[in-house]
Amino acid sequence: QVQLAESGGGMVQAGGSLRLSCAASSGQNLNTYAMGWFRQAIGKEREFVASITWNGGRTAFADSAKGRFTISRDNTKNTVDLQMTSLKPEDTAVYYCGASIRKYYTARLTTEYDYWGQGTQVTVSA
Numbered sequence: 126q127v128q129l130a131e132s133g134g135g136m137v138q139a140g141g142s143l144r145l146s147c148a149a150s151s152g153q154n155l156n157t158y159a160m161g162w163f164r165q166a167i168g169k170e171r172e173f174v175a176s177i178t179w180n181g182g183r184t185a186f187a188d189s190a191k192g193r194f195t196i197s198r199d200n201t202k203n204t205v206d207l208q209m210t211s212l213k214p215e216d217t218a219v220y221y222c223g224a225s226i227r228k229y230y231t232a233r234l235t236t237e238y239d240y241w242g243q244g245t246q247v248t249v250s251a
Contacts, residue, residue, distance in 0.1 A: 127153055127224050127240040134220060134245030137212055141249070145207040147222030147242060156180070156200040158240075159225040161232055162207045164218035164247075171221065175207060176231040185231035189215075212249045219244040 128150040137143055145162070149155045161176035175196040177184045184196050195208040205222060223238035232238060 129242035131242045131245040136248045142210045147205045149203040155203045160205040161223045164220045166218040173233040179228035
């Protein structure tokens with residue numbers, strides 16, 4: 126069982142930046158998991174944003190995130206970050222991090238993730 130906690134959400138104007146972080150609970154190790162970021166806007170399904178393999182060797186991004194978002198991880202700190210730049214109002218959503226035991230794979234489906242955090246709200250105003 127892995128417990129994840131997201132942080133870094135907030136309100137920002139369009140064009141601004143935010144850095145989200147996902148951390149494992151004390152004593153838990155994320156370096157056996159691939160990690161991903163997803164988001165869910167009101168009235169919509171949870172959608173893939175970005176993912177990264179266990180050692181950071183490969184990453185994947187949704188088309189909406191390419192060129193604007195970066196995913197990274199620090200296995201010594203058991204954290205995974207999502208740096209978001211050039212934010213748009215349509216990026217407004219609750220952002221979730223997930224952990225997948227398929228550690229060599231940049232998973233894009235919610236069903237491929239085994240553990241989830243509680244989410245952090247990101248609101249981008251026009």
